[in-house]
Amino acid sequence: MRVVGLTGGMGSGKTTVANFFKDLGVPVYIADNAGKSLMNTNEKLKSKIVSLFGENAYNEGILNRKFIADQVFNSPEKLKQLNDVVHPAVALDFLEWKNKQDSSYVIYEAAILFEAGGHNNCDLVILVTAPLEERIKRIQARDKSSLAEIEARLKHQWSDEKKRKLANFEIININLPSTEEQVRNLHEILINTGKN
Template sequence: MSVVIGLTGGIGSGKSTVSGLFKALNVSVIDADVVARQVVAKGQMALKKIHDYFGPDILIEGELNRPKLREIIFADPEKKNWLNKLLHPLIREQMLTQLADAKGDYVILEAPLLFENKLETYCDYVVVVDIDEQVQVKRASARDNNSIEQIKAIINSQIERQLRLQKANFVIENSTISLLQLEKSVIALDKQLRALQ
């Protein structure tokens, strides 16, 4: 099995951009958010169970009504707990299968909540994309069209920046650099990661 590199960072840190730069270097990237969508796709058993539990309003044309589900589980911790118990094992199993099937010197597991969901236990090393909080709030609110208060609430629900940095093996600093400089950082890190065999 390839060396597994966890890739994480707070909201608006540029994690997806970094992940895209790794993909451009022919590195396999398993995205936890994509896997989470796959397990509740049309025709999946998990979607049927969600439909049975939450009722027909939870679907739109056979697809999961994500905004409606989000609304329900934020208002009801018991329902959120039920959903987590259903989905977390399925997501983990699917991620581990994809990680085992990945080829190359190393594979990246991209997860915004890597530490919060204890996914670092599946990683040999962790890369954190780090960003100054003021820049983070500005970027994330511009990108997602969310209020600054909403972005700050999301930041506060994630692991503290200092703790995330303490847990990192490698850090990509992304507060003030251009895309070209970011690309150079990723290319340099790629060389280091390939040498970890």
């Protein structure tokens, strides 16, 4: 079973594309959602986070997301420390999930797939792109974030140009019918190239 990475910058439409693959019956693992869940349910991971950030990291056993965000937002070192404990837990969870799937390929969706080196564990990678102005509009509508907040978050992600060099496929997500058609075409390619 092949692992197909799915990534793209904030607001590119990764979730939309992931849902189109799900509609085609492809198992999809959303790494960011898994990470959020594991930070609240995996006791070993929780104790590592407390040892890094202190007791304020949790409120009654639930991750204090605002506190953690404030800690890592302007500290690349603290962000790296958090990622260094969360990513291995997510990788292990993904392997357990993957072993339960019965499909020619699975999708592993992660926002910072390239930045975190996760693409090295994928057989192929799909990059979802959209024009920057469109992405900013989508993020503002979704998160009600200011332009300054969005730009600060975008700084932590690689440019599409840099990602394109490592991706095997690109889905340009500007309008939904076109995006859905690109997903269907790619699904056919992935199924047919998997038959050896």
